[in-house]
Amino acid sequence: MDDRPKDLNPSQWNxxxxxxxxxxxxxxxxxxxxxxxxxxxxxxxxxxxSKNKILAITFTNKAAQEMRERLRIRIGQFIEKIYIGTFHSFCLEL
Known part of the structure; x- marks a missing residue:
């Protein structure tokens, strides 16, 4: 049975x-x-x-912000446990 959401193509679902x-x-x-x-x-x-082990690194601030906003809708309060940012911001925090 294919439980793929309609807004994802087969490659994206993989x-x-x-x-x-x-x-x-x-x-x-x-x-x-x-x-x-x-x-x-x-x-x-x-x-x-361990949701706090998820690291999402993007190239642009715009992509990081979009991802953060979309995830806030999908997962709510768990968003605070996930690092989402650019390569540059991640390296600055090291």
Whole structure:
């Protein structure tokens, strides 16, 4: 049975369900990277006990903010346990 949401294509759904610990998503502008990663993080939050072990790094502040807003809608208060930011902001916090 395919439980794929209608707003994800089969390739995006494979990313969401992928069991790998780390993933690198490379795709062109407007292909749904942020949308797909948001679904994946929400999926991980449903299946992980340690939500504070999720790290989402983007290239732009805009993408990080969009991801944060979309995840806040999907997972609510758990958003505070997830680091979402740019490569630069992450390195500054090290």
């Amino acid at each position: 990313v969401v369900k992928n069991q790998s610990q780390n993933l690198l998503i490379v795709a062109g502008p407007g292909t749904g990277k942020t949308h797909t990663i948001t679904y994946r993080i929400a999926h991980l939050c449903d299946s992980l006990n």
